[in-house]
Amino acid sequence: MKFINIFLIVINILNFNLLMAGEIKSENEIAKNLRCLICQGQSVHDSDSEFAISLKLVIKDKIQQGMSEEEIYSFLKMKYGEWILYDPVFNQNTYFLWLLPILIFLVGGAIIIKRFYYKK
């Protein structure tokens, strides 16, 4: 009986551990996708500036409140604008950015195919 009790306690503790780990992981995941606005070329996750420290705390709070990753992104986008997100949204300003690689790929493919059949 005693053995079972101890076993259950250990299992419980291990489970809590897993829960925490999951939370920290998604917290870091979100912070990595955010640009630190006052430090150039760093993500919020990498930075130790006052702004980044506070922002990480806010992300933690929001996760505990039960907000999803997407909700946190849109919350921060509302506060700071699109610039805070590393992943640019597909809109009028960015469709050149998103479509250019595909366009280059298609043109390149066309050239290769044309050459290949030419030689034959």
Added chain:
Amino acid sequence: MKSKFIPLILILIFIITFVIFFKGLKNPNIYTPNTNLEKEVPSFKLKSFENGSIIISEKIFKNNDYHLMNIWASWCIPCKAEHEFLMKLKNNEKIKLIGLNYKDNFKNASSFLNDLGNPYDLIVSDKDGTASIEWGAYGVPESFLIYQSKIIKRFIGPINNEDLLEIQKLIR
């Protein structure tokens, strides 16, 4: 025909790349927030600086007064520079100054106010900086001019003489 075609394309690619990079050179890559947004005031629930009682933002901004919410800290050097302008604003009866003490300790902050004077009608303290994030602030000092629970104008960095004149013009 082929030998003419390839150099032409190369030159074209070169020109396009040059134009894109040249334009990118002139774009500032520092974050510049929009300062003229008419936004609802974010709500907060913070502890008062003096006695630790809880202050709710809706109660402060409800009436028809103008408010200037100023984010400051005793460790922030530019805050000292803007302090004299805040003291000048204190004499204006139409505007109420609200200080948001950002990541500061009580002792340093109160000696800062004792040395330079206290321009604020009310001070709330933001120990971990999370309330400032709700306001969209990203550093100290920063000020928000508020009227009827709306942010009329936002001042990034220390308030100077020009900003002071602008505030006085807006609240007249």
